[in-house]
Amino acid sequence: MRALPIAVTVLAAALALTSCDGGGSGSSSGSGKSGDSAGSAKKAGVAACVIGDAGIQVGPANAATAAGDTGNIPVTLTNKGAQCTLKGFPGLSVQAGGTSADIAADKSAAPEQLTLAKGDTASFTITYVRGATGDAKTLAVKTLKIGLPGSDTTRSFPWSYGPLAGKGSASEPNASVTPFQHAGD
Template sequence: MRALPIAVTVLAAALALTSCDDSGDNSSSSKTSETGKTETNAVAAADCKIDSVGIQVGPANVAPAAGDTGNVPVTITNRDSPCTLKGFPGLEVHAGSTSTDIVADKAATPEKLTLAKNDTASFTITYVRGTAGDANTLDLKTLKISLPEATATQDFKWSYGPVAGKGGAGELDASVTPFTHAGD
């Protein structure tokens, strides 16, 4: 006799839960077509574009002397509609007529980030200061930053001292981390 009221209560609760609308996720919407199948329309954010973001380089933890390590944080703020970042930024540095890339940190694993308007992401450049005038050192003047899947760049003055070389010609003792959410 008691089983019937409990079964009715469980059934009512199940029906109430299935009628709830979870509208907290705005990344997709679904509807039922005339055939009875559910169709989902995912709203995917496009890749972030360099002309739609603000970039701030520094303030840095500058390497004070040759052989010391320095860190240069870079913050990117999305100024437009939601966009995504995945991977590493493109970093090209110039010392007079010589240019080279700063390579990705091989130990780091990038994740896909979606930035809403005014959200920020960051990455860090880590470098070893070189000895001015040394054949293996580049006295950098310009840092060019690009976003993944893009060729457009923004240029910034490099004011953190010369960077030590490593290995072969033009390879710097420097690396960059993948993008991470900034703040919180």
Template sequence: MRAIPITVTALAAALLLTACGSGGSGGGDDTGSKNTDGTACRIGDLGVQVGPANTAPAAGDSGDVPVTLSNHGAQCTLQGFPGVELTAGSTSATVPADKAGAPQKLTLAKDATATFTLTYVRGKEGDPAGLAAKTLKLTLPGASAGKSFPWSYGPVQGKKNATDPNATVTAFTQAGD
């Protein structure tokens, strides 16, 4: 008789853990498309955690948004930079790679993690040269499918205009042990 409540509790805990590992700051669309490289990581096999962020408190300040990827599928590789796009309504901006760090090829075993960081400069509310971003879309190298998450870190300052964000994204790095 006692085995049933323990089984139900264990099942509920497993479902909660599964839900936590896939979204971070929000869920997202995930078509899980195949990359062109047969060993490349697929976004559909990864849990994505966005944040917690070191949010830029005021216009002109810099903020960092760490993103952690956890491999829930077979061993795969990440090479290059993640694709990051910020969107506000019908306007979108691709975040450029931070060329200060050279990308390396990472092999992720099942349950291994990798991370990257999006650094941005907060813009002024209502500034037409900034982007009042609402959505962050992440893609992996060589794939068009991605996951989208809510952006809640304020407007992003543009260098020249809203589609040229004052932001960069680092290459993937191994996380954990």
């Protein structure tokens, strides 16, 4: 009968040891992702998401209708490739003719690391102030360029939200972008 308590003790110890491998301590990136997804992604060597494997939908927007109004443009990214990770902010720039300007990251929200399986979605929001047509501090934007963290590759989308106000000049847009967030369920 003495063998049964020893076997139970060994089994309990084995279960305790295997449960130590699932927490957030496996990620040294300081990600805000709860559970073990971030740690598992790092252990499994999951690559960063690439824009060529993403379906991207820009809008529909809560567009600013008059100069000085603020608008919001949601952007949804769907992973169409293998499992991948996103962390940080998208790289955004706007173009008007030969002029290009970057959209700044909204640092009020801390980015978390997201692991996206094939078919999973993530989103971010662009907040902008509409400029006055013809104003020297306004950029008559025609194109939005979107890139993912860790890559210089971008995709272009038409900008149909009117001129973009500048903070001090047209080269510094009065706009910001949130970090990536899980979309859907």
